[in-house]
């Protein structure tokens with residue numbers, strides 16, 4: 001029985017199952033649970049796999065195609081593979097006025113990738129993103145769930161070192 | 167020196183300000199207790215009398231909006247707009263991070279006024295710390311019996327559900343927000359029907375911004391008259407101004423409506439950086455018309471004065487630009503953003519915003535022609551109106567105001583590619 005023959009399946013943990021049960025009553029249509037479940041899957045696994053989308057579709061009484069269309073409309077869902085460090089540099093106006101472009105360039109140089117790309121090992125993805133509502137502390141970026149503000153090249157170097165990379 | 171008036175921000179900076187304990191130490195939830203003993207209609211009357219206007223962008227009178235709910239209705243939802251994604255706007259995050267219980271008390275009182283038994287808080291997906299703080303605060307409130315099946319011992323039910331967005335600017339538009347909660351793509355709905363009649367899951371729904379609702383406990387605590395002591399006749403109360411860009415001390419400042427923009431910049435924010443000259447200001451988030459330095463010096467920060475000056479107070483996100491700023495590059499940042507964020511339902515908006523982004527980028531790079539500039543100006547005018555939502559106006563206003571008020575800079579870029587500003591920051595070529 002080769003592992004490849006078995007279809008992989010995705011299941012939420014028991015703890016999640018309880019959370020889902022509690023949320024059910026809050027949404028008049030089961031489809032309302034799609035986004036909360038996409039978030040749970042992404043939080044638990046680092047990405048939303050095709051298998052997770054199938055499971056979510058089943059729970060939400062809809063088609064995997066519908067779940068997929070939402071997962072792509074909402075840009076925050078990671079559909080390719082888990083990424084250890086999602087580095088998102090704001091390049092909207094207020095941050096740009098304070099030099100976000102040179103911050104982005106510095107990161108591109110240090111990581112050896114362009115904005116929009118991931119490193120081959122899947123550890124880092126670098127993106128230029130829109131206003132993150134931290135305009136008074138620009139230039140800024142978000143790495144996974146944390147904000148890093150008033151960035152300088154030195155601060156970035158220190159952070160990358162912390163993330164295990166020069 | 168103009169002094170901040172700390173009403174909404176009274177508790178900011180205190181240790182443990184996000185916790186229920188700290189909130190209660192400062193008298194938190196006492197107002198809700200008082201309000202829950204009032205008739206819902208009485209609560210609405212107080213909010214109406216206060217003159218409170220929406221802080222999300224449009225400035226619609228809050229109490230009036232609440233009265234649009236039909237008398238006979240099956241169910242009522244309150245949806246809290248915590249999507250805060252308008253570029254240059256960063257004030258709701260402050261409340262979510264540092265005083266989430268102020269918002270929750272506002273929700274509690276508002277739901278009583280609306281006879282609603284369920285509030286959704288739609289929080290933008292990128293907000294992680296604010297989400298955690300809000301989630302913890304909601305849990306504390308449930309544990310304390312403020313939400314649940316016996317709200318404050320009254321036997322009434324009120325649930326509060328946080329729904330996280332997933333990264334789409336347009337979900338800040340109130341009907342797109344409703345679709346998003348329903349598990350659909352966040353695309354605006356055709357109005358009418360209005361949400362008060364046919365909103366979330368087809369039920370009567372009121373949508374209000376975070377800062378709007380954070381004012382509600384203060385109004386009920388101090389009374390409408392006290393609220394009106396600050397601000398102007400038509401823009402009562404204080405406002406959270408988020409100042410960013412080229413000022414020495416950017417940040418969120420609370421002032422009464424009616425202060426002068428120039429005092430906010432010069433006094434509160436320590437003036438323009440490096441002693442540079444002021445060049446332009448966008449006073450209400452990226453979607454409102456830009457002002458020249460001369461116009462900015464005259465501007466009074468209230469809804470009506472901004473309208474009279476040909477701009478809008480919007481979300482009160484004040485973006486300040488100094489003399490080193492290249493206006494073409496600055497517009498490029500914005501049109502790039504709008505080019506990506508159209509939801510695509512209406513042809514003029516979908517095609518127009520993408521096309522505008524391309525042309526501005528071309529002009530900024532120095533390869534634009536006078537014909538491109540003419541096309542840009544035309545597109546800026548044509549895109550607005552005849553669309554499902556006002557996103558198209560949000561694209562039109564920056565394009566039209568930048569190209570009109572800073573016309574010569576755009577002309578310089580298409581006639582030989584000389585850029586007037588030559589310094590080092592990003593929005594400076």
Ligand SMILES: Cc1cc2nc3c(=O)[nH]c(=O)nc-3n(C[C@H](O)[C@H](O)[C@H](O)COP(=O)(O)O)c2cc1C
Pocket residue numbers: 219220221222223224225226228247248249250251252335336337338339340341373374375376378379555556557560
């Ligand atoms: C494109 C677009 C984006 C918007 N984004 C937001 C937002 O991020 N936050 C917000 O509170 N209102 C936003 N609004 C305004 C809402 O549609 C709505 O007017 C507001 O939430 C109502 O609350 P208020 O009356 O308390 O201001 C947006 C509107 C449009 C057209």
Ligand code: SF4
Pocket residue numbers: 336353354507508509510511512513515516553554555556557558
């Ligand atoms: S105007 Fe633009 S954003 Fe609004 S509904 Fe139409 S296409 Fe979508």
Ligand code: FES
Pocket residue numbers: 090091092093094095096130131132133134135136138140253254255
């Ligand atoms: S412009 Fe960068 S956080 Fe708002």
